Every structure is written in C-alpha cells, then in structure tokens.
Amino acid sequence: MSLIxxxxxxxxYHLGEMEVRALRGVSLTIEAGDCVAVMGxxxxxxxxxxxxxxxxxxxxxxTYALExxxxxxxxxxxxxxxxxxxxxFVFQSFNLIPRTTARENVQLPLFYRGMPxxxxxxxxxxxLQRVGLADREHHHPSQLSGGQQQRVAIARALVTSPAIxxxxxxxxxxxxxxxxxxxxxxxQLNREGITIILVTHEADIARYAHRIIMMKDGVIQSDRxxxxxxxxxxxxxxxxx
Amino acid sequence: xxxxxxxxxxxxxVLGRNRMRSxxxxxxxxxxxxxxxxxxxIGEGAKAAVQAQIASFGTNxxxxxxxxxxxxxxxxxxxxxxxxxxxxxxxxxxxxxxxxVGWARRDAMQIVHENKNWFTTVNGVTPGYLVIRGWSTVSxxxxxxxxxxxxxxxxxxxxxxxxxxxxxxEDPVGATIRLKNIPFKVVGKLIAKGYDTRxxxxxxxxxxxxxxxxxxxxxxxxxxxxxxxxxxxxTPEEMASIVDEVKRVLRQRHKLxxxxxxxxxxxxxxxxxxxxxxxxxxMKLLLxxxxxxxxxxxxxxxxxxxxxxxxxxTREIGIRMAVGAKRRHILLQFLVEAVVLSALGGLIxxxxxxxxxxxxxxxxxxxxxxxxxxxxxxFGFSALVGVFFGLYPANKASRLNPIEALRYE
Numbered sequence: 123m124s125l126i127x128x129x130x131x132x133x134x135y136h137l138g139e140m141e142v143r144a145l146r147g148v149s150l151t152i153e154a155g156d157c158v159a160v161m162g163x164x165x166x167x168x169x170x171x172x173x174x175x176x177x178x179x180x181x182x183x184x185t186y187a188l189e190x191x192x193x194x195x196x197x198x199x200x201x202x203x204x205x206x207x208x209x210x211f212v213f214q215s216f217n218l219i220p221r222t223t224a225r226e227n228v229q230l231p232l233f234y235r236g237m238p239x240x241x242x243x244x245x246x247x248x249x250l251q252r253v254g255l256a257d258r259e260h261h262h263p264s265q266l267s268g269g270q271q272q273r274v275a276i277a278r279a280l281v282t283s284p285a286i287x288x289x290x291x292x293x294x295x296x297x298x299x300x301x302x303x304x305x306x307x308x309x310q311l312n313r314e315g316i317t318i319i320l321v322t323h324e325a326d327i328a329r330y331a332h333r334i335i336m337m338k339d340g341v342i343q344s345d346r347x348x349x350x351x352x353x354x355x356x357x358x359x360x361x362x363x
Numbered sequence: 364x365x366x367x368x369x370x371x372x373x374x375x376x377v378l379g380r381n382r383m384r385s386x387x388x389x390x391x392x393x394x395x396x397x398x399x400x401x402x403x404x405i406g407e408g409a410k411a412a413v414q415a416q417i418a419s420f421g422t423n424x425x426x427x428x429x430x431x432x433x434x435x436x437x438x439x440x441x442x443x444x445x446x447x448x449x450x451x452x453x454x455x456x457x458x459x460x461x462x463x464v465g466w467a468r469r470d471a472m473q474i475v476h477e478n479k480n481w482f483t484t485v486n487g488v489t490p491g492y493l494v495i496r497g498w499s500t501v502s503x504x505x506x507x508x509x510x511x512x513x514x515x516x517x518x519x520x521x522x523x524x525x526x527x528x529x530x531x532x533e534d535p536v537g538a539t540i541r542l543k544n545i546p547f548k549v550v551g552k553l554i555a556k557g558y559d560t561r562x563x564x565x566x567x568x569x570x571x572x573x574x575x576x577x578x579x580x581x582x583x584x585x586x587x588x589x590x591x592x593x594x595x596x597x598t599p600e601e602m603a604s605i606v607d608e609v610k611r612v613l614r615q616r617h618k619l620x621x622x623x624x625x626x627x628x629x630x631x632x633x634x635x636x637x638x639x640x641x642x643x644x645x646m647k648l649l650l651x652x653x654x655x656x657x658x659x660x661x662x663x664x665x666x667x668x669x670x671x672x673x674x675x676x677t678r679e680i681g682i683r684m685a686v687g688a689k690r691r692h693i694l695l696q697f698l699v700e701a702v703v704l705s706a707l708g709g710l711i712x713x714x715x716x717x718x719x720x721x722x723x724x725x726x727x728x729x730x731x732x733x734x735x736x737x738x739x740x741x742f743g744f745s746a747l748v749g750v751f752f753g754l755y756p757a758n759k760a761s762r763l764n765p766i767e768a769l770r771y772e
Binding site: 173176178179198199202203205206207211213217218219220221230231233234235236238239278 | 365366369380678679681682683684685686687688689690691692765766769
C-alpha cells in the first residue's frame, strides 16, 4: 500500500465572480520513506497541492488516500486529528508561537492529543535533541537564530512520529549556511525513515530530494527521479552541525 | 480535565504577558462587582438598623389613639378629646389573642434634681405599657400594680434623662427628683433604646404611675381618659384581626352610627415594618439595575479586548490548527481567557467591595452587613459575564480558516 494515493485532484476557488482553478486534475502516488520535491512557479498550484496533502484543505473533486484512508471528504474535526497524528509541518516563516519556549512549541501537537504534561516534556526534549537543540529548550523564538528556529519547527513536526513531514519552502528565509544545515537535518530524518515532501522553487533545495515533481498551471508537468535532472545528490553533512 | 487545566494555565500566561491591558479590561468588572457588594452591604446594614428601631418599639404592638372629635367641622388633633378611656381598654383586654394591655398619658415638663434641671416628656403609664413596649431597667425596678393603685410617687428615668440630671457613674436609683415641685423617688433606670423610626430620642423620658400622673401631676378634665392605649398580640398573624375587633368594640362602646367617622385611630406596628420593607425592595431593584449596567459595560470591555487579541493572534491560531487543534480547542482557549479575566475581576471586585463597605461604614458610622450570599452571587455573575461576552470572539477565532490564518501578517 502506498502512503499517498491521489486521483484527479481538482481544486476550484471562487474569488467573487471569477473562478480560479488552482488544481486541474492531479494524480500522484508517493511511497513511504520517499523524499519528494514539488517545484513550480508561483501560481502553479503547488501550494494548493501542499494544503490538500497536509489535510489543511479538501479537494473540490478527486480522491486523496493517506495510508489507505480516504481523507478527501472528512470534516474539520477529523482533519485536525489526521494532521495531529500523521502530518508534521515545516513552514517558510517558521511559525513558532512567540514568547513561548522552544520546548513548549514542540509540545504543542502533543498537547492537542491530550497527552499528560510529563510525557509531553520527555518527548519534546527528545525531539529537540534529535535536531541538535537540546541546550535551547528554554529559549524563546526571539532568542534563537533563523536556522535554530526552523530546527525547533522541525522538532515540532517530528515529535508526533508523523507519517509525512511537509516542508513548505523550509529554507526560504534562511542564508545558505543555515539552509544547508536544515536540508541536512531533513535528509537525515528521511534516512531514518520519515517521508518528506518539500515544496520549493529553488533547484538547489530540490536536488536534496529523490524525486522531483514539476507543477505548471494546476497540472503535473513532469515527475522524475532527481538524478535525471541534477545528477548526483550533494554529500550530506552531519545533521545539526 | 487535564486539558482544561492546561488551557487555564495557558490563559493565565497569555493574560500575564499583557498585564496592563488585562488589568484595565478587568477594571469594569472590578468596579461593578465592588460597587454592588459595597452598596448591598451598606443597604443591608441600614435595613437591619431600621428593623432594630422598629423592634425597639416592642413586639406585635397595636397602638390606639383617641382621634379628634369633630365639633361643628372643627377637628382637634390626636388626644384632643376624651374619647378613649380606661374602661375602653379594660374591654379590649377581653379580645382573644391579646396578651397585654397598657395605657399612657404624656406631658412635657421641667424636672429638677438638686441643682440640675431638664425639660423632658413625662409619661404616666401602667405596668402593662412597660411590658408591651419592651422596657426593662438596668438598675432598680419597675413600679408595681400596687404603686399604680395608690398613686405612689415613684419614677423610672431614661438614660438621656439620667445623663442630664445625674453625674457620670452616679446611680440615680433612690434619689429624689421633683416634677412640678412634687417629689418623686427614682425607682429604676431604664435600658437604652436609641432613636425611633421618626428620629426622636426614646431614652429622653420619665415614667410615673398612670394614676399618679392623672391625680397629682397632670390633672384631668375627665377621670379615666387616656392619651394612648397599647395592646400586644400573641403572634404577628393575629394582629390584623385584632385591629378589626378593636375598631368594632370601640365603635360600639362609643355609640357611633354607621355614617360617622371613627373617633380613634388604630395603628398596627406591622404596617410600619411593611413600608420599610417596600423601601428596601425598591432599593434592591435599583442596585440590581446599577449592577447589571456596570457588569454589561465590563463584559463589553472584555469582548472588545478579546476581539483585538483574536486578530493579533491570528497566526498563532493558524499554527495551533495546523498541529491538530480542533475548533472546540480554539473556542475553549479564548472562552477560558474571557472567563479568567471576568472571574479574576470578580474576585478582586469582591475584595474591593468588602473593603469599600468597611471603609464606608466607618466613615458614615453605619453598620455594613456583608452576607456570603451576595459575595457568591456577584462572583458567579461576573464569571457568567465572561462566558457570555467571550462566546462571540471565541467563536470567531475557532472559525478561522487555518490556511488563511497561517498566511496572516
């Protein structure tokens, strides 16, 4: 069974009188353990696809099966549960809650699971350790560098042991050094078995993936192994270096 | 439960971050609750004081005053004619439910003790009157029925009279005072009763036996006429029927025709109490209105600041939704913040109200009665205000679209 199976996804928005067709029939299968980059110019539909894959939105038509469950018709409450259990998000602008410590940010998904506070703390500390921030547990986001903030966000994404981590332009707000570190962290997690879907418009970032899907005007333009486009992947550095 | 507790903790932390804003938001509730508690406590104190005054008149007392006679259209005042007699009162004693009967006559005169003198009201009374009006002595004793029959020259003096005729700490019992140059032996000093409902000093009084007053001090145009009669009923419930019976007996004894007015007035102590109760009822309604308005204003303040907070924290709401918060989680979070604000405001308001009542009662010299009920009600109501006014902002927050919320700048 494939992790993600999408059939003919269509998403139509209504902006006043105008009808915007963001997705015009996308079919796609992603296997567990893969690392996929979704590329495309702005307006290509990659963000819409990401929102649907992340269960933040539902398609207008078509089906989306996540681990064999059809999630394309679920209501808001069930989608929230799926997001909580199966999906970790990493955003371009980090999206940490301000004036709240790194560990508490990481605990957030566990909090909504109703997990006892003690257990939350143990798992959050472990996740921060995995991204190399064991000594920054009590720092607020404003006391951390951009790269460190993004690693807190990655820790928050992986603390629930999700099926997928969805990273939307994870390095968009970072310098090249920090970008490399974040990508190394993500590829390290991928090697440990977590499926990663990257949404990016930067070729440098996309080449960390195994497979690259190019989107244009709401449809998949091309879908092929990364090696075909860029040659060999760059040698990964140690995660959290 | 665990989740709710953690939500409360988070709410406290969020409100703590904007401490000044939170305090200002709570101010409306604090003032509202504080004002209600202070006013109700002072009002209750005043009510109790008035009730004590009414009670100081005696228990279940019915007063009968001889009414003005109408002589060719000219009416004189109360006590202006001899329309009420000892014979009437002896007849009224037979009415079932009447426990005591007494009567009195009064006159204002100068009284003298050694080199001091004082102008006061002298009442000629029967022992029954003293019992009905609830008098007792702090020293000495009442004059007896025998004293009344022999027109003995014994006097009971009130505390105010004692203060004016005798030195501090001096026991007046046994001393001789002179009324209209007639010597009276002071047989007892009365307890203090304070002011009555009309504001006159009940302790500025001298009691002498009725017969003595009639025969030796005041004189009379008609033996056996009295200034006022008093009855006490066994229970408050019987008072109305006794009043009716008193009227019937007196009309019959005075041979009044059906078309003639009463030549007497009967007053029921309960009526006075009822008027007081009516006053405090309308006072309560007024307080309730004031309380509702201030809590309404406080609630709107909370709603306002919460709407600002929802807008400010749109992105945070988006993040929470992305990591798995359901609508009800977000709803609960903002609702709890509203309730924490209003309940905390209510709690502080209770403190402020209690302190305010104490201060006001010290300044006004008026007792404040703080009942636990009003504290609980005021606090509960303020928490309810939080729920009511928090619902709209909380609902608004919970209906945000996570995608748009995450993108919000």
